[in-house]
Amino acid sequence: MPQPVPVRRLLLALTLTCALLVGATACGGSDDDTATASATPSPTGSAEKQKFAKTRFVANAGLAAGATYQWIVKPWRAGTFKKGADGRRTALIKAGLAGAFTYNRLKAARKNAEGDPTLAKAVAPLTAGIDALKDLPAKLRKGDSADAAAGSFDDIINKVKEAGKSAGAEVTDKVPSPSELSGG
Template structure:
């Protein structure tokens, strides 16, 4: 009498078969999509459309950086949460450090996005040195070593990005990211 094949092996074989046949009508593929390639790149994207998306991505990334900076760096600093002996200081510093790293990352992404629009790239170009100067501030905040000048630097860079966006027709508004987006 033949030994029955364990259910796990059957499921694994079926899964592998589906993976090999992905994109065809087998294993749940749709007949009407069988001629389309899943890796096809979009065609017909005009220069104006590409510029629009560059501005949209710039606004989204800069808005997240601005929101994180205000919510977890500027606001707690002004409330005295970073001072020695303050209630919740350690937690506030950790969140500020994460927000600083996140804001730096989003600002770098925003400057890359700005390169897709000629007007926006010219407006943002003078701010790249300021953004680069923020690189180590996340760690400095986390360790509790940041002072008023460091907080002011974040505020200045964010203000500059907002002004550059506004001058190029891409107004940036603060968007507070969730704590899971910060990595905490």
């Protein structure tokens, strides 16, 4: 029978996974759709650019919200992150992947918001959210609970949704497929 993994080791593994994923995303990943944008014709009028920026903002923020809800908030509310819970290790690994994915999509959504004057209100919550997510691995290393991290993700996503709604770009959750989540 395998020995249970101590919580500190599990949190360290989760933190390292998040750090590696965020680092790989920052180094080689694309935080917007530049790869596909070069293959498609670019809009000519400024109204079209604004429309595309708002559409991309809604898509990126929706994916971030969906991943956060599905793999971080839902297991957190179900108590899956608690010590001794069935499936805790798997849930924490999925939460780490979802956290890296959410970080990446929020960075892309911020870039989209900067490209549309009506979405300018959404830039501040996005920037604050991205900065808060950047600090989560350090909080986990210091021993802060996974519950606090899950609560942080939930709060950040709710602020982004509210900012988008007030700018006329309502964000709805769109759960990414597991292959999208892992970058495959």
